[in-house]
Amino acid sequence: MATAYQIAQLxxxxxxxxxxxxHIIIALGYLPRFITTGDFRPLQEFESVYEKIGLPSLAVAAITGMYMATQLGWPRGAVSSLVNLKILLLAAIVLLAVDARFRIIRRHRRGYSISRVDMAAHIIAVTLISIILAVVGWEIRY
Structure with a gap:
């Protein structure tokens, strides 16, 4: 029978x-087309569908991550520095998402063009930070 920790880990x-x-799909599949054409619609359509499963997934990862961290002795245990790094990386993702939503996307909704550089920087940053989160998580072994 699986333990609560193993279920949380899964x-x-x-x-x-x-x-x-x-985010890899967005970065490699949709972003190049947006950069080339400037057409935001395909990217926006994918994100509107993906957001419905992506954001809950991020929430589940954050909640289960905190549960596992406490089981491993966080904030004082041996993995504390790695957990703290993951929390900082998660905060960076949240800040990038808030900036994208309230600055870049709001500008688009008001009928203005979206900076390709701004959008690319956000998407690439979130994708790379997410991959780094996975690598740091891999370093935490139970």
Whole structure:
């Protein structure tokens, strides 16, 4: 029978896979077309669908990650520095998402063009930070 930690770990890995996989699809599949054409619609359509599973996946990964961290002795245990790094990386993702939503996307909704550089920087940053989160998580062994 699986322990609560093992179940949390499975949910964490599945949720992180959905989050990271979606961002790799955006970065490699949709972003190049947006940069080339400036047409935001395909990117926006994908994100509107992906957001419905991506954001809950990020929440599940965060909740299960915190549960596992406490089981491993965080904030005082041996993995504390890695967990703290993951929390900082997650905060960076949240800040980038808030900036994208309230600055870049709001500008688009008001009928203005979107900076290709701004959008690319956000998407690439979130994707790379998400991959780094996975690598740091891999360093935490139970």
């Amino acid at each position: 949910l964490h890995v599945l949720a992180a896979s959905i989050w990271i996989g979606g």
